[in-house]
Amino acid sequence: MDRERDINLMLRVKDGDLAAFEALYARYSRPLTNFFHRLVWDRCFSEDLMQETFLRLWRGRKGYRPSGKFTTYMFQIARNHWLNERDKKNRRISPVSMDAGRDEESNGLKESLPARGNGPMTENLNRELGEKIAIAVEGLSEKLRLVFVLGQIQGMKYADIGDILGIPVGTVKSRMANAEKTIRGRLSSYLR
Amino acid sequence: MAPKAMTCQESSGNLLARFRQELSSADSLEIEAHLENCGACRAEEAGIAGLAELISSLPEVDPSAGSWSRMLMMIEESETVTPVRGNRGRLIALSAVLAAALAAGLLLILLPASPHTLTAGPGEITLNGAPVKPGSPIEFEDGAVIEAGRMALATLTLTRSISMVMEAGTRVRALPGGHLRLLSGRIFVEVDGSGDPIRFYAVGDTAVEVTGTAFDLIRNARDPAATVTVAEGTVRVFTGRTPVAVRKGQSFTFGPGQSSFAPSAVDPKRTADWCSTPTILLSRDGDLLRLTIRNDTVRPLAVKPFDPHLAAYSLLVEGQEIRLPVKIQERMVRSPVPADQEIRTLDPGAGYDLLLDPKSLGLQGGTYRIRAVYKPYPPLPAEVWHGPPLTTEALTLTVE
Known part of the structure; x- marks a missing residue:
């Protein structure tokens, strides 16, 4: 049902219907922001990336063909945009060493960390944990990171990830397993 | 095996x-x-x-407030806008691209061709950051940003029949084709009904058609829907379905994702704030009649109680209307305003009393039931009457 609705909305967008575009934006701006946020761990930058993705979606609307899920189409654009952006210099994203400390204030990570619990100790623990997760994910290679974020964080199926990244399902599965094991190893002290 | x-x-x-x-x-x-x-x-x-x-356990990240508005700005900047006039002259046929500019709580009104000329009413207004003298016409090109001051309401007269009150801090931007776009804040629109119905495009392809009416339009930046609240008259909202009539004191939310298409009642104070008429009260002050005129709205009101040609007040004595003639008005026993001074504007919260001698109204010994009546000028059709009651509660007065 959602799939058909999204495709119908995008077909309306293709005809220049901004209300339909707004409906898609209302529905997917948050997941897309979170997708980028798990890649760059910067709130402002991730929203920029999300909006630029939607702008590409709007600009390229006339070329849209409803050949698959809208989300696959959208995340393909997002992924391509991300790949184009990653090598650009002078952006806010900075390489993070697994060993080096992070400047929480400067990269926006602080505000994105879990802050559950009541006491300061719990809060500090959650923040530390969130930071460790971020560092662990950022430490993955580009290929593994994209698969991991799409699969483990966005909850996408292997087949959809394969469509988005243009790789076979088997490759998705193996990359996902590698990424998951790597992250699990890095976060072993937080796992029971 | x-x-x-x-x-x-x-x-x-x-x-x-x-x-x-x-x-x-x-x-x-x-x-x-x-x-x-x-x-x-x-x-x-x-x-x-x-x-x-x-x-x-990682918390989700939400796009910031105003995200969609910024998205529209990005689209707007990346496209060329080519609006086309509709058959009815005042209606606007919109290109698909211009339609893109409509969705962020926008109000688009056809203005004269650029450079546009508007009249700044009471209140502080800046044009591209520079202050504008109240009461003076302002000229601006497409792309200009008009902003109401941070402390008070500001009024813009758009055309002979349309005026717009901007809440403090509200910003609008002139778009190509003679349209205004609401960038942030809240605007209140008044249409005097002297012309054809005027259609405003509010959110997406939803249109608001008005005549002789006043309403406000607001939109939560994080919500694709918009809400129109009618203070006077009736607004017709076209959402692609049967037009919905939203009457005085009602509000109607429309836009993508809305499933309810029924207007709902709002707090009367919400619309009273935006009425274009003062509150009137009738009471006794000894042997005299006290007629109180008070601005209970949130904006300055123009009142003309002393102009003999625009007489706004009268009394209903035992059902018979007695217009307050000039000579009576001049015989006011006490007033904070000199009788020879015409009051043009009442600020929010301000008011004054007129003390009237019943005998000067021709009322001789007897007991009378009296009501005060306010009549706007020019007269508004009964179906678009609004604001405080037209007629006060009856007052019983005995004249010796």
């Missing part, structure tokens, strides 16, 4: 897929059999679940 048992290496490769419920039934059975006898793989399975739980 029994199938070959799964090894730890094979199991490990499939544990994540199993956890994600992406394993075939046959493989699932095999791995379950393996797990029954393999503590190491069970531990790994627990680790996979633990990591998933850990990851799920």
